[in-house]
Amino acid sequence: MTEIASNLAAVRSSIAEATELSGRPAGAVRFVLVTKTVDVERVREAIRAGAADLGENKVQEGRCKAEALADPAVRWSMIGHLQSNKVKDVLRFAREVQSLDRLSLAAALEKRLQHLGRPLDVLVQVNTSGEPSKFGLSPESVPGFLRELSSFDALRPKGFMTLATFTPDEAEVRRCFRVLRGIRDRALNDAPQGAALGELSMGMSGDYRWAVEEGATIVRVGQAVFGARPLPDSHYWPGVAGTR
Numbered sequence: 001m002t003e004i005a006s007n008l009a010a011v012r013s014s015i016a017e018a019t020e021l022s023g024r025p026a027g028a029v030r031f032v033l034v035t036k037t038v039d040v041e042r043v044r045e046a047i048r049a050g051a052a053d054l055g056e057n058k059v060q061e062g063r064c065k066a067e068a069l070a071d072p073a074v075r076w077s078m079i080g081h082l083q084s085n086k087v088k089d090v091l092r093f094a095r096e097v098q099s100l101d102r103l104s105l106a107a108a109l110e111k112r113l114q115h116l117g118r119p120l121d122v123l124v125q126v127n128t129s130g131e132p133s134k135f136g137l138s139p140e141s142v143p144g145f146l147r148e149l150s151s152f153d154a155l156r157p158k159g160f161m162t163l164a165t166f167t168p169d170e171a172e173v174r175r176c177f178r179v180l181r182g183i184r185d186r187a188l189n190d191a192p193q194g195a196a197l198g199e200l201s202m203g204m205s206g207d208y209r210w211a212v213e214e215g216a217t218i219v220r221v222g223q224a225v226f227g228a229r230p231l232p233d234s235h236y237w238p239g240v241a242g243t244r
């Protein structure tokens with residue numbers, strides 16, 4: 001078994017264990033493998049080891065990899081900040097956008113999707129940490145945003161996404177995950193999209209087990225499978241000196 005294959009298996013079994021510990025059925029948590037900065041050959045190795053649900057945070061990089069791999073069995077998600085002028089390119093490869101964080105982006109996506117004649121699954125990104133460096137809606141602005149989103153036919157909101165505070169403090173990280181879960185629980189009752197909004201995308205290499213215990217239905221993990229990324233993007237992997 002290659003190192004990537006064995007890391008993948010280890011993350012899968014760790015997710016399964018945390019899912020069971022949190023009293024949920026097997027398969028309740030979707031694992032998006034984050035391939036940012038990872039070259040196509042190594043991504044191919046992960047696909048050979050069974051990965052089919054991949055995430056990228058940059059449009060150009062995602063598009064290049066999707067085209068190089070040309071594998072219809074792979075589902076790509078956009079998980080990073082998205083500029084409205086990249087909408088056309090992101091829709092060439094992504095089947096889902098997890099980083100919907102403003103109305104102008106929703107409008108740009110909707111316009112392009114109407115042209116293409118297809119829908120798109122989206123998650124609303126929320127800034128649960130309050131850090132000014134993070135993208136995402138403030139928790140208070142989510143209900144109003146969901147009401148406005150309900151007028152866009154092609155966008156299919158499925159739930160919420162967040163990045164926790166960058167800190168080794170478990171209580172603070174879990175606090176962020178609980179904020180997102182509270183937003184989701186309220187939206188299930190109050191939002192126009194109601195029961196469709198079940199997804200909670202939270203948890204990365206350094207904190208996905210906590211996220212699963214707090215109710216994550218999607219985790220986004222890269223470094224735990226591919227190894228540490230070069231700085232400055234490696235903060236969240238606990239195996240790296242000076243990181244969580």
Ligand SMILES: *Cc1c(COP(=O)(O)O)cnc(C)c1O
Pocket residue numbers: 034036057079080163203204205206220221222223224234236237
């Ligand atoms: C990079 C990234 C991840 C994965 O982080 P790892 O530390 O590689 O697990 C998850 N979500 C987003 C939005 C990212 O940019």
